[in-house]
Amino acid sequence: MRIVSEWLLLSICFALAQAGESDAARFDFGRDVKPLLAKYCYGCHGVAKQKGGIDLEKYVDQRAIQRGVSQWQEVLRAIEQNEMPPESAKEQPTTAERELMQGWLSYALNNINENDLPKDPGHVVLHRLTRREYNNTIRDLLGVSGSPADVFPEDAGGGGGFENNADTLFIPPIMVEKMLIALAEVFGQAKPERLFTVQPKDDKPRSQQDAAKEILTDFARRAFRHPVPAVEIGRYLKVYDAAVKKEINHQDSLKLAMKSVLMSPNFIYRIENQRPFPAAYEITSYEMAVRLSYFIWASMPDEELFTAAAAGKLQDVAEIERQVLRMLKDPKAQELGASFVPQWLKTDELSRGRKSPDVGKYGKQFTESLRDSMCAEPTEFFNALITKNRSVLDLIDSDYLWVNEELARFYGISGVSGKNFREVPRANKQRGGVMTMASVLTITSHPNRSSPVLRGVWVLEEILNVAPPPPPPEVPALDDKKDGDKKDLTLRQRLEQHRKDPVCASCHSRIDPLGFGLEEYDLMGAWRVKDEFGKAIDASGKLLNGESFQGSEQLRKVLMARKTEIARGLVSRLLSFALGRGLEYYDRPTVNALLKQLEANDYRIQPLLVGIAQSFPFRNKRNKPIAEVTP
């Protein structure tokens, strides 16, 4: 499914905002847009002819188009990607006409009355366990430590930007090979008393085969995360029988049968049963247990969740709240921060070695242990936010920090010792929130210098939640040829030159000031007063609306005033992470409702997590895109 995602919409909206969204609002469908559609589209997709079964002419006004949103998303996409009109068409719209159609359509589709949006929970395609989920599930299932999935190919991620996005989780042959090998090791490590012990139903004596059956039935229930019918158990029992026949001993035969359970798609994928109709429906209690446990623990449900599922309780919102709050208290909930945060903030680029300061030059200071401490900081901070049920606004700025000895020293804070992280009140306002964390500041730098552009883009994307549009094609970065030889210019001056070009200015006037606000930190995030070339730092910036600020402390204040936008970004990301899919236009009412709830709860994070688990798309699904509302 390739409906324009909310991210794309936002970026269009953002691009539009440059021309002034009000411009698009000023256009009138009948006067400005319809004539273009008539000229370029209706010929093939109108009353007379409906190529591909598509009639655009029947949408007579703005409201009709808004109610036919799924159709018009596709129209927008086709216009944007120059797919329509086709190359073979007699006439192509001019660039201005194309932009007008795109601009107005994105405006119209982005401003649909919530009541006109379809009530659609979306469809999450069969969800393969991520490497993290696989590791944790094996740990909880078999009681072995170790990370068998670490040798699998890495999960790439997409949609909301998270690796748990079901669409982008593949199983190439190499992964099948590696799962077979990994499981051989896992069963070698697992303790027999953990593998082969079930609570017997009665004291009757039983044959080894009966015992095997009981053990496999319980094992498959936990592995598949729901009760498994006897027919299916029969398949695994056959593996056991065949092995016994080959004179493999009872325990090894059982292990082989268990291995086949763990190679089953029922284990590797999170299966949600389908209903044979396209309307939205509520998922079962067992399915809900699975969604909850993978959201909060990145692992399988525990027995308490299973019990609640068996009793059919997990369709009840009060029970969902009770379970979520209980789960958040479990140490396994650390996985929420460990999984979500580095992907959201992109600091995994640092931990995975994709970004690094120039080691030849900075290796002495940038040691592996400092890097690890840097990478741990945002996760520790976020998990404490959850444990203490704090306000998510602390992510923008906080009057406390989470540091260990090494990081404290790096930040110039004394009195912290040991490897463990702890909370310290901040002594000055140099730092606070995620933007001033060393990991963030390092991944937004080049190997040899800090980058106001990369930092500006990062603040826009990850904090303000808008995607700057791409640089126009064929425009080289920072080309100062036109301005003659100006080698002596500072980076700030060069960027100012860059912004004189109106093509570049449209984006860079948004990006650069935010980045300059973070110039007080060097390429590893250490506080500085002089830049790499010995010049005094100028961390002033002026936003498009005229608001100006001086340095990171004031930048954070400026951003705090935009808390609704920022909170909306976080809510969207968390929802996308929880659902395992990118957000779509029909998710907007859910995001709005969660945002309202967040504001009502003083921005505290626990009610937000509960709200996500109780939300419509989390508890429902559909099989196919629902039919479009006829205008």
Next chain:
Amino acid sequence: MSRSSWLISRRTMLRGVGVSMALPLLNVMTPPTLYGADPKVVPRKTPVRLGVMFFPNGVHPKRWAPEKEGPLVELSDQLAPMEKIKSNVLVLSNLWNAKCNQGDGHYFKDASFLTSMTINKTVGADINAGGISIDQLLAQHLGSDTKLPSIELGMEAPAKGIDGNVNITRLYSNHIAWSSASTPLACEIDPVQAFDRLFREGAANSQRKDLTPTSLTRFDDKSVLDVVTADSNALKRTLGMEDQRKLDEYMTSVRDVERRLSQEMKRAKEPRRIDPLALKGLPVLEEAIRTSKRGDRTSDHTPQVKLMLDIMLMAFWTDTTRISTFMFGNSVSGRNFSFLEGVKDSHHELSHHENKDEKLNQLAKITAWHVAQFTYLVERMGQIKEGSGTLLDNSLILFGSALKDGNAHNPRDLPLLLAGRGGNALTGGRHIKFKENTPLANLYGEIAVRMGLQVDKFGDSTGPLKELA
């Protein structure tokens, strides 16, 4: 899927599987009916190997190929490192990948480098490279004679998430090998893993000092996979179309491994002859891998690259696989090259050279380093005897980037080198200038023929390259 049918009719049919609700469920393994006639296998006496060495970000566009066609006399600074092997190398000019000339700077070009099709621009759903890649088409038709049909090697951890700048999932940046339009193949980036996969009987037995490239096979894996198939078939009946397709992906991979296991079992009975020198080389390589500095933080990664190329070489030499791709870096790679003298910045950063000599000179040094690694592999392959010639005579090593100029993101006149004689069928030492804008896919057709596969049409190919002969 929600894709409306008019869109399907116009473009998605070309893109193949992965998009359609209306179309019947296609087996993702079904190879290339999309490319005109079915490819025909033309058996060869001596197998030909194909190695593809991909590098990101392009080259210094003005100092690449010699100006004149014909014998390679003087080489540019970027090509200079291949001086000693130039008699075995063809410098190919004016080939381009037309279908990727849209979208964005890198992803459209790199992901379709070996497919010669257009990728689907997406943030996650409907990943699609437009078609199978040439290496995989060959692997699917010719790969059953070796332990692995192909191996994909790389140097960089995959990029994740979305590139918000261009609104595309970064997944596209990590793959040039596609076993179907919608199935990217991950690169093995850990030399230990790559070695074990090729030459060992499974990591579980890594204590064993048995280094013969024999089977992964164990009785249990076969029986386990049988149940998986039964399970999948039962499960499939309960799923909707989209989910069925996801499950098919798994079943296809399972079948692939099953087939490999049974072939291995068969081969175990009639062991192949492997050059004893190669068998002697394996433990040496293994030792080098295990004692090499691990981790990703050493700034000079030349030794790691050499290890990966050694692995490719041993895979070819022992006939463990005949097809391999190698990615020096992923799309938009920001690999720090300041370990090279005179280079101060990272690869992608310098590829945006702004036409400044200062940056272009640094970029040229990075390109020269890549050419030097290519030279290392080609030279070694030329030293290995095989039959009456060398391993290189029975190989084709394609070295190239999907961009000419990283500043302009231009996929015309791609920088491409082709080494080896492809079974005594090519004569190197020349610069061939094709007609401007000749499809790169034509080269893939030529490569396929020399490997033993007749492909009438691939991607946007238009016909043979007569100048190559």
